[in-house]
Amino acid sequence: MKVLKFGGTSVGSARRMKNVVSIISGGEPKIVVLSAMAGTTNSLVDITRCFYRKEVDEANKIITRLEQAYAGHIEDLYTSVAYKEKALELVTERFNEIWAFAGAPFTVFDEKVVLAQGELISTGMMHLYLQEQGMKSALLPALDFMRINADGEPDMSYIEEHLGKLLSRFPDTDIFITQGFICRNAYGETDNLQRGGSDYSASLIGAAIHASEIQIWTDIDGMHNNDPRVVNHTAPVRQLNFEEAAKLAYFGAKILHPFCIRPAKESNIPVRLLNSLQPDAPGTLISNTAEKGRIKAVAAKDNIVFIKMKSLNILPPHKFLSTVFDTFARYKTAVDMVTTSDIGISVTTDNPEHLQEIVGCLEKYATISVEKDMVIVCVVGDLEWQNVGFEARIIDALKDIPVRMISYGGSSSNVSLVMKSADKTRALQALSSRLFPKPDETEAIGA
Numbered sequence: 001m002k003v004l005k006f007g008g009t010s011v012g013s014a015r016r017m018k019n020v021v022s023i024i025s026g027g028e029p030k031i032v033v034l035s036a037m038a039g040t041t042n043s044l045v046d047i048t049r050c051f052y053r054k055e056v057d058e059a060n061k062i063i064t065r066l067e068q069a070y071a072g073h074i075e076d077l078y079t080s081v082a083y084k085e086k087a088l089e090l091v092t093e094r095f096n097e098i099w100a101f102a103g104a105p106f107t108v109f110d111e112k113v114v115l116a117q118g119e120l121i122s123t124g125m126m127h128l129y130l131q132e133q134g135m136k137s138a139l140l141p142a143l144d145f146m147r148i149n150a151d152g153e154p155d156m157s158y159i160e161e162h163l164g165k166l167l168s169r170f171p172d173t174d175i176f177i178t179q180g181f182i183c184r185n186a187y188g189e190t191d192n193l194q195r196g197g198s199d200y201s202a203s204l205i206g207a208a209i210h211a212s213e214i215q216i217w218t219d220i221d222g223m224h225n226n227d228p229r230v231v232n233h234t235a236p237v238r239q240l241n242f243e244e245a246a247k248l249a250y251f252g253a254k255i256l257h258p259f260c261i262r263p264a265k266e267s268n269i270p271v272r273l274l275n276s277l278q279p280d281a282p283g284t285l286i287s288n289t290a291e292k293g294r295i296k297a298v299a300a301k302d303n304i305v306f307i308k309m310k311s312l313n314i315l316p317p318h319k320f321l322s323t324v325f326d327t328f329a330r331y332k333t334a335v336d337m338v339t340t341s342d343i344g345i346s347v348t349t350d351n352p353e354h355l356q357e358i359v360g361c362l363e364k365y366a367t368i369s370v371e372k373d374m375v376i377v378c379v380v381g382d383l384e385w386q387n388v389g390f391e392a393r394i395i396d397a398l399k400d401i402p403v404r405m406i407s408y409g410g411s412s413s414n415v416s417l418v419m420k421s422a423d424k425t426r427a428l429q430a431l432s433s434r435l436f437p438k439p440d441e442t443e444a445i446g447a
């Protein structure tokens with residue numbers, strides 16, 4: 001069985017939904033994971049903000065606009081009056097759930113319920129459309145099997161058991177539709193896997209059912225060798241190993257959710273990134289096959305804070321390092337990159353929530369400077385240290401750009417560099433020109 005995930009852009013209109021149906025019809029049995037229609041979750045986030053601020057009129061406006069948009073989608077998607085009515089009933093029920101919060105005290109639990117509506121609507125609409133087309137499908141409610149534990153980690157044994165039971169109820173069905181993104185937490189409340197989390201849902205489902213392949217269908221022909229929103233003439237990378245893909249996702253390649261690779265890697269299930277607008281394009285295959293000696297791609301992670309700590313020599317060097325890391329750990333603040341010297345340590349984080357407290361604790365032992373609006377630019381590929389030359393090419397590409405910190409050696413699949421956000425575009429373009437000189441192929445190291 002395969003798992004096919006279609007993102008918000010792939011189900012973003014009636015036409016796009018019909019296109020998804022042409023992709024999922026026929027072939028072997030599959031679980032189809034859908035995101036909310038494009039823009040819906042952002043609108044739901046806006047609605048929750050209004051609810052928190054008690055801006056009922058503004059919330060009403062956004063809800064009404066969204067509800068009208070769905071009325072239009074229903075008109076475009078279904079042919080018969082009977083199915084249009086059924087769909088309208090389904091969508092109205094979901095919107096009533098949202099309306100019920102207007103004007104009432106609003107909590108974080110309510111927020112999760114509002115955010116869940118987008119995926120509940122898109123999957124309900126798809127299921128009805130398949131019925132109208134005479135195609136047999138089953139709707140698997142993600143809230144009945146997708147669960148995270150008290151630490152926010154997926155509860156794999158629960159997912160396996162409950163998904164298995166649900167699937168066994170439909171022995172003659174080949175198309176199963178389910179929601180991405182949404183789940184229940186350890187207390188049984190509606191929760192989610194964080195923004196963009198439908199990829200993660202697909203990968204967890206794939207691992208739970210030991211799928212033969214996980215396909216992530218989006219609006220671009222696979223992972224490109226640089227961010228296509230920033231750089232012109234990027235090209236798809238045909239093959240990545242799990243580690244390279246995980247690094248790119250973690251360091252900002254938006255096409256994949258950062259957590260999505262781990263379950264697939266642990267179960268050794270290939271992940272294919274495909275374009276729902278060009279279903280025959282080969283896309284990118286992510287597996288444990290490594291291609292030797294190639295720089296594969298560049299990605300950038302925004303909103304990074306750079307923290308430089310110069311020791312006041314109050315603590316011995318070994319104690320200084322452990323005190324720094326203990327302090328970050330106490331405030332549950334992960335660091336992305338670290339460099340040390342004889343007198344100090346520099347780190348980066350994407351989580352500034354407790355930065356003031358952390359700096360307050362460490363100021364007794366170090367002179368600290370904090371720089372915001374930084375970016376991590378990450379070059380990914382087979383960068384084994386014996387493959388001489390790759391560092392020189394990266395540094396050469398960035399020769400005109402001030403680089404705040406460089407990190408290599410923690411893994412041999414990436415070199416990461418910290419710089420100001422204002423220099424990101426220039427840096428990504430320079431790296432593309434130097435590392436991938438031709439638009440349709442990546443360059444071998446040393447070539």
Ligand SMILES: Nc1ncnc2c1ncn2[C@@H]1O[C@H](COP(=O)(O)OP(=O)(O)O)[C@@H](O)[C@H]1O
Nearest residue numbers: 007008009218220222223224226227253254255
């Ligand atoms: N390295 C990259 N390769 C491909 N796409 C990328 C990359 N970096 C950023 N993107 C962006 O990711 C987008 C697809 O991800 P996303 O918007 O989450 O899709 P979906 O709506 O299908 O979930 C692409 O349209 C592209 O602009």
Ligand SMILES: N[C@@H](CC(=O)OP(=O)(O)O)C(=O)O
Nearest residue numbers: 007008035041195196197198
């Ligand atoms: N709808 C959710 C989950 C998701 O993964 O969406 P997409 O696949 O469109 O990035 C979000 O917008 O965060």
